[in-house]
Amino acid sequence: MPSEPPQLPPSVRILQLATASWMSQAVSATAALGVADVLAAGPRPVDEIAAAVDAHAPTLYRLLRASADIGLFEELDGQVFALTPVGDALRSDSPGSMRNFAIWVGLPAERNTWTDLVRSVRTGEPAFQGVHGQSVWDHMRDRSDVLDVFDRAMTEASSQIIAPIVAAYDFSSVGTIVDVGGGRGALLAAILAANPQARGILYDQPDVIADAGLPLKAAGVSDRTELAAGSFFDSVPAGGDAYLLSNIIHDWNDEESERILTKVRDVLPENGRVLLVEAVLPTGVQPSLNVKLMDLDMLLLCDGRQRTEAEFAALFQRVGLRLTRVVPGGHCSVVEAVRA
Numbered sequence: 001m002p003s004e005p006p007q008l009p010p011s012v013r014i015l016q017l018a019t020a021s022w023m024s025q026a027v028s029a030t031a032a033l034g035v036a037d038v039l040a041a042g043p044r045p046v047d048e049i050a051a052a053v054d055a056h057a058p059t060l061y062r063l064l065r066a067s068a069d070i071g072l073f074e075e076l077d078g079q080v081f082a083l084t085p086v087g088d089a090l091r092s093d094s095p096g097s098m099r100n101f102a103i104w105v106g107l108p109a110e111r112n113t114w115t116d117l118v119r120s121v122r123t124g125e126p127a128f129q130g131v132h133g134q135s136v137w138d139h140m141r142d143r144s145d146v147l148d149v150f151d152r153a154m155t156e157a158s159s160q161i162i163a164p165i166v167a168a169y170d171f172s173s174v175g176t177i178v179d180v181g182g183g184r185g186a187l188l189a190a191i192l193a194a195n196p197q198a199r200g201i202l203y204d205q206p207d208v209i210a211d212a213g214l215p216l217k218a219a220g221v222s223d224r225t226e227l228a229a230g231s232f233f234d235s236v237p238a239g240g241d242a243y244l245l246s247n248i249i250h251d252w253n254d255e256e257s258e259r260i261l262t263k264v265r266d267v268l269p270e271n272g273r274v275l276l277v278e279a280v281l282p283t284g285v286q287p288s289l290n291v292k293l294m295d296l297d298m299l300l301l302c303d304g305r306q307r308t309e310a311e312f313a314a315l316f317q318r319v320g321l322r323l324t325r326v327v328p329g330g331h332c333s334v335v336e337a338v339r340a
Contacts, residue, residue: 021111023070027090028106030067031099033060036083036090039073043082096160100152109139109146113300126303136301155186158246162190164330165277171195171242174273178203178240180232180264181248184212187277188244189219200225201237232260238267246277247332250294251304254315261319268339274321276335281308290331309335316340 008016030036033053038044046064050057061079068075072087083091090099104110109132116127128136140147171177171191178201179188185202192200200221202212206229216222228237233256236243243264249257264274279291291306298304307315312335313323321337 025106025111026063026067026070027072028102029063030072030087031090031102032106034092035064035067035081036072036087036094036099037092039081039083039087040091040093043076043080046079046081049081098156098160100149101156104149104153107146107149109136109143109150110297110301114297117296117300120300127300128302155184158183158186161246161277161330161332162187165246165332165334166190166194168329169275169327169334171198174198175241176201176239177242177244178237179244179246180236180260181245182212183208184215185225186215187246188225189215189221191244192216192221192224193219198224201228201240202226203228203230203232203237205229205231232263234263236263236267240267240272241269242273242275243268244275244277247279249276249315250278250298250306251302253303253305257315258319261315261321265320265339268321270339272338273324274316274337276312276337277329277332278312278335279306279331280312280326280333280335281306283308283310312337 033055035049035053038049038052044052046061047057049055049064050060053060064073064081065075067073067087068081071084072090074082074084076082088094089096090102091097092099109128113127113131116131119125119130120127126136128139132139134142140150165187172195174195175197176199177188177191179185180203182188182202182204185200188200188202192198200216202209202216202225204212209227209229212227213222213225216225230237232248245260245264249260252260261274268274279294281291281295282288295306298306309323309326312326316323316337317340320340322340324336324338327334327336
């Protein structure tokens with residue numbers, strides 16, 4: 001039988017964990033420089049890579065050799081680097097690209113916010129306001145460069161959950177789907193493409209809707225979709241059979257989440273459904289590191305949170321809804337509710 005790998009001394013393991021942010025920043029810097037795009041055609045020496053990405057070659061070599069040790073590249077003889085399958089996900093045009101998400105994680109808007117985790121744990125309050133002097137939403141509004149990266153990062157992250165959700169949940173009996181806070185329409189487009197009987201209403205803020213619709217056109221479903229602008233804190237379009245909110249509720253605390261869901265409840269027909277696409281926290285001591293860390297990120301950025309199935313049920317109950325089931329769909333699940 002193969003022997004168990006040796007256990008690291010606790011002090012060494014703590015060192016690894018405590019310096020994990022160094023690795024994260026190296027990934028982010030590599031993404032921002034666009035190294036993976038340069039290596040897409042094949043291995044290249046560091047001098048050529050540096051010229052292509054406008055970097056100082058000796059310093060770029062230091063970054064790339066460290067990045068090779070975490071699996072982004074393979075270092076060959078003569079300071080030549082090749083792309084690995086993991087590093088390929090940092091290419092701008094990779095089908096599974098996470099380049100912009102990696103860049104976002106390295107921006108001060110995200111990274112510096114985590115430096116105030118201790119204060120958030122002591123007070124229960126989000127850190128962003130204290131670190132940056134304004135809420136995350138106002139910061140995005142005032143910093144178009146940050147907002148652009150964030151939008152692209154969220155689009156990339158969302159693209160990874162679309163196919164599993166469309167495959168997992170049966171939309172075949174739904175007539176009209178209202179995608180509340182649906183961004184530019186990628187998830188709605190995929191659902192409509194897979195369900196030709198369905199129509200859609202894409203609902204988001206006016207500035208988002210003004211740039212929305214390309215995924216709908218690309219999927220050939222724009223003729224079955226209406227674009228509507230507004231705020232889900234004020235109202236939600238009537239006329240839907242199912243109201244879809246994908247990674248919306250986790251951005252908000254319970255009070256604000258209840259406001260949003262109340263607006264949905266107000267227009268929900270008798271046989272309608274509310275469908276939350278969310279990463280659901282496991283109950284008890286089950287491991288789920290990514291979701292639990294995401295929960296902390298939501299706290300720090302915007303006073304949001306990930307929730308367990310029981311917490312979703314309680315949230316629904318307070319607004320006159322009833323949780324009916326949770327349908328797993330990969331990293332995220334569809335949390336379904338109806339009128340209570």
